[in-house]
Amino acid sequence: MGTMVSAARVKLSDVARDAGVSAATVSRAIAQPGLLSPETLARVRASAQRLGYLPDGAARALASGRSMTIGAIVPTLDSAIFARALQAMQATLAQAGYLLLVASHEASPAAETQAVRALLGRGVDGLMLVGAERAPETTALLRTSGLPVVLTWCGDGHFTAVTIDNAMAGRLAAQHLICLGHRRIGMIVGHLQFNDRQRARLAGARMALEEAGLSLPDSLVVEQALTLAGGRAGCAMLLDLDDRPTALIGGIDLFAIGCLEEAHARGMAVPDELSVVGIDGLDMSAHVSPGLTTVHVPTGRIGNLAAQTLIAMVARRPVERETLLPVELVVRRSSQTLPPH
């Protein structure tokens, strides 16, 4: 044996010869076994097995026009949110024989365009994207490609989408705090530039406050990078205000956890001196101290449904234009009634 230079890979025609059938028959044995007689099928399978035949995906894709691959483009893989959604997608796709091709754009519309181009070129059968906001060029690319596309978290009313009501999430967080008697509420959000989810959450919170005769002035909103440290920094800024808020909403749970930390570092008791509410419902949030009140988002289901929807679209089965998944307030210890002044 030793280091043998990779033996020429077994190909379909080898199997055909070995089994004494035509190439067409072997192909059918793989893709439409029902068309073959049991004996032929068994013979072909035996040969394929014995020779260790593995179909060449590129050739199949070229000949059939389907790559059995779905692409997903997310802001980053390094986030509990997208990691969970992708894991769910991947699991669902794998069951259907699809593979997941991933790309990230790090909040850059141009990078997203590039990623779309790359995935389109690679011949994915469908594409999952996050949010509805993107460079017009990207949208044009998507449209002219005619490829099945599913937007997630936010829809645009045109592409198929699996979404949550981000504005409602913001609203629930705010209403909860309002009900507890808070009147001065601050919010930390991600950079709003290329992030419609954060914009919607902010808008929802603001609207809830206004409906209650209150307001969420820009002075009480701070934009931060989507990290725990960003949340902590945002919290610090808000707490340093002359008329500091009595409650804070994190546009993502990570922000809220950062707030918990900053409050702790300052010796401010949560929830006694500061109430904190997040949005996302990370596993982690149930485990921090105090437990984080948050608006839970069914992240895994978004991934599962996006995958299922894409699979259905590839198969030309009808699908919901937009699936809206419910968000839900989960009250824990980080928020409480505003103590009497």
Next chain:
Amino acid sequence: MGTMVSAARVKLSDVARDAGVSAATVSRAIAQPGLLSPETLARVRASAQRLGYLPDGAARALASGRSMTIGAIVPTLDSAIFARALQAMQATLAQAGYLLLVASHEASPAAETQAVRALLGRGVDGLMLVGAERAPETTALLRTSGLPVVLTWCGDGHFTAVTIDNAMAGRLAAQHLICLGHRRIGMIVGHLQFNDRQRARLAGARMALEEAGLSLPDSLVVEQALTLAGGRAGCAMLLDLDDRPTALIGGIDLFAIGCLEEAHARGMAVPDELSVVGIDGLDMSAHVSPGLTTVHVPTGRIGNLAAQTLIAMVARRPVERETLLPVELVVRRSSQTLPPH
């Protein structure tokens, strides 16, 4: 316009015709622009641009034998560790024009075999795997394929690998606690079945204890699912022992964070009544309360290097057989000297 049935996609021959050159020339304009005269190149590019030409990846892969795709198979995407490594890989790969195809096996060797088969079939140019332990069948598949393969976290001395010294990580954690005066130390590890990283960490910790004249009996080791809840449950089991340990090591940071939580729930002060050390160095660990002492692992670099190594192997450039990345103890507040008895 309206709903136009997807216009036949622009293909290389269309560009060739438009530019008044042969298909070969267009192909060269894409892959080896240096071979063309500046004028021809410009003309072809202009045509391609105008027609919106996007090369067909499947056809390229079939004709050239390279798919410009790298595969990665991890236990799960839904873990801060693998998510970070994959994000790093993806970023590095994207810069080199490669795309990342991901699969997860959820700690099932059979699922891993299947994933390898799927990725091999899809014609990836290289493959990243986690750990060195796997079904013999998988290894055979990998070997006969002759594909560039990089193992991560643990190597097997045969395949190229980007690793960390897991045993050293366990050892550092244990030695730290021993130095603080702890004599009775417990450890929570992931299921050891198909996880050589956890086995090595356990072995390292055990060895450190034995070298100090102590021991880590099986009664003080509990296997748990790799989640925060698993860590908490493991901690509970260990604390319920008659002769409870004074310090706990988490085989992953998540376990250690679970310990913090369980201790908190029981009203046990950390580190006064219980010292806790983790292994991984999650961002989160710096932010929990008390800050978690942990053995930091350069997760992102593992991903970067795995990608770089794979790219080099595809290009037939020589690479290190095994790159061992350093781990480092980061002392925070969760561990302290054992108080006088």
Next chain:
DNA sequence: TCTTCTGATGAAAGCGCTTTCAGTCAACGT
């Protein structure tokens, strides 16, 4: 002036598979 290069381009043969279109053959109906 006549080779000999060199650089730029084209013609054409696949890459390994799918799929249409025919064709074969046994069973069936009348």
Next chain:
DNA sequence: ACGTTGACTGAAAGCGCTTTCATCAGAAGA
């Protein structure tokens, strides 16, 4: 007994691109 039907299978034409190999100017050398 003979056209029909239906179930299988095979021949062959690509899928869209890459890559030899050949060609053909024009530059350089003799």
